[in-house]
Amino acid sequence: MYDIIGSGIAGLTCSQILSKSNISHSIFEKETSSPEDHYGIQITPNASNILAKIGLLDTILPDMHVINNIEIISLRNLKTLTRLPVNEFVLNNNLSKYFTISRKILYEHLLNAVNKNGTVIENNKNISNIIDHGDHFDINYGKNDTKESRGIIIASGSSKKPLLKNILIKQTSSNYLTLRAVAKKKEFPFQIKNDSIYVFLSEDLHIVAYPFFEDKINIVVIAKKNNLNFNNISINHFKSVENTFHDFLNATNWTIWNLNDYKTKLFLDKNKPIFVIGDAAHTIKPHLAQGASMAIEDAYSLAVSISNNSDPKIIHDLMEKRNARIKKVIRRSSTNRLIFHAKQPVSYFRDIYLRNTKPISHLNSLKWLYNYEI
Numbered sequence: 001m002y003d004i005i006g007s008g009i010a011g012l013t014c015s016q017i018l019s020k021s022n023i024s025h026s027i028f029e030k031e032t033s034s035p036e037d038h039y040g041i042q043i044t045p046n047a048s049n050i051l052a053k054i055g056l057l058d059t060i061l062p063d064m065h066v067i068n069n070i071e072i073i074s075l076r077n078l079k080t081l082t083r084l085p086v087n088e089f090v091l092n093n094n095l096s097k098y099f100t101i102s103r104k105i106l107y108e109h110l111l112n113a114v115n116k117n118g119t120v121i122e123n124n125k126n127i128s129n130i131i132d133h134g135d136h137f138d139i140n141y142g143k144n145d146t147k148e149s150r151g152i153i154i155a156s157g158s159s160k161k162p163l164l165k166n167i168l169i170k171q172t173s174s175n176y177l178t179l180r181a182v183a184k185k186k187e188f189p190f191q192i193k194n195d196s197i198y199v200f201l202s203e204d205l206h207i208v209a210y211p212f213f214e215d216k217i218n219i220v221v222i223a224k225k226n227n228l229n230f231n232n233i234s235i236n237h238f239k240s241v242e243n244t245f246h247d248f249l250n251a252t253n254w255t256i257w258n259l260n261d262y263k264t265k266l267f268l269d270k271n272k273p274i275f276v277i278g279d280a281a282h283t284i285k286p287h288l289a290q291g292a293s294m295a296i297e298d299a300y301s302l303a304v305s306i307s308n309n310s311d312p313k314i315i316h317d318l319m320e321k322r323n324a325r326i327k328k329v330i331r332r333s334s335t336n337r338l339i340f341h342a343k344q345p346v347s348y349f350r351d352i353y354l355r356n357t358k359p360i361s362h363l364n365s366l367k368w369l370y371n372y373e374i
Ligand SMILES: Cc1cc2nc3c(=O)[nH]c(=O)nc-3n(C[C@H](O)[C@H](O)[C@H](O)COP(=O)(O)OP(=O)(O)OC[C@H]3O[C@@H](n4cnc5c(N)ncnc54)[C@H](O)[C@@H]3O)c2cc1C
Pocket: 005, 006, 007, 008, 009, 010, 011, 028, 029, 030, 031, 039, 040, 041, 042, 043, 103, 125, 126, 127, 128, 155, 156, 157, 158, 180, 220, 277, 278, 279, 280, 286, 289, 290, 291, 292, 293, 294, 295
């Protein structure tokens, strides 16, 4: 019997697979309802492959946008630097497709599947900590409530405060801000096709825009903090941004938050059935769009390992094998951040390189990521 903490993407995916293997479990969730807002996430082939394997892709498919191209565009003049042929890459490598979807809708699909399995989700249970008593764990919540547990899966997302003393979280501020907005296609100062993700590059900021829900596009701006006037969210300081975009950025009502860098270290007792997955186990910078996809991969690896083994040490060893991959994803996201926010003259050469390199070669350099057999 396992207790999963958190009914996010990792927790629900894990639950779905445990149910298929008849492993009894329950879920604790601090919220009472599903996420309010529609905002977009990208589900890359490595994750859509898992959704297919666990029998959910066909159900979710009607709510997803299939992505055939990623266009990289200069924010100076709105000219295309390169167009990455995702569809060609997927077909060449016999991969599952690349999608975008509303996070809320993905969550609802996962929740439906979990509900159909009859799994109990205990909402409104904000876990404050977990205490290891040697032969069992205490899960503490509310004022003085406790549940005794024999096995725990922590899937509580990113947080400054760890639930267990064997988890260390170091927070470093990153000098970057994230701005998010949803706009109708016609409001955006660039024509957005239904099958494409657009990455706009400049020096101080980059913008990612894609269709994800009804006729709307998800827009994420990542910008260096020192360029932003917080009082009226004016983006006047940005040089090298084409005028229509400048006006759009200034006129849009953004949700803004600091992009904190968390470093999470796990010191789990390998003899105990306690595991950590998703953002609770690692924070990945958004520059490779892998947060949700890694949460799905983690959930799959853990649930399959639990289904095939009863010895916690074997399961911990199997999960540790994922570390090298996670580290590579974190490194590549950090490299992308440097490339996306490069200053002159590096940004000048970046743009020349993008214009003059075979587009498929950029995707081929990510084969290790997207073509992942678990
Ligand atoms: C704007 C934005 C855009 C993103 N875009 C992408 C993208 O394009 N591609 C991508 O792969 N990823 C993206 N991500 C990241 C992605 O959403 C996360 O990496 C992913 O949701 C992690 O899943 P998770 O299950 O680990 O955590 P979450 O989805 O955060 O779920 C954690 C769950 O645990 C619950 N919880 C937390 N603490 C407790 C507690 N103490 N007790 C009980 N329950 C608790 C929470 O309420 C929540 O339901 C984006 C994130 C943001 C914010």
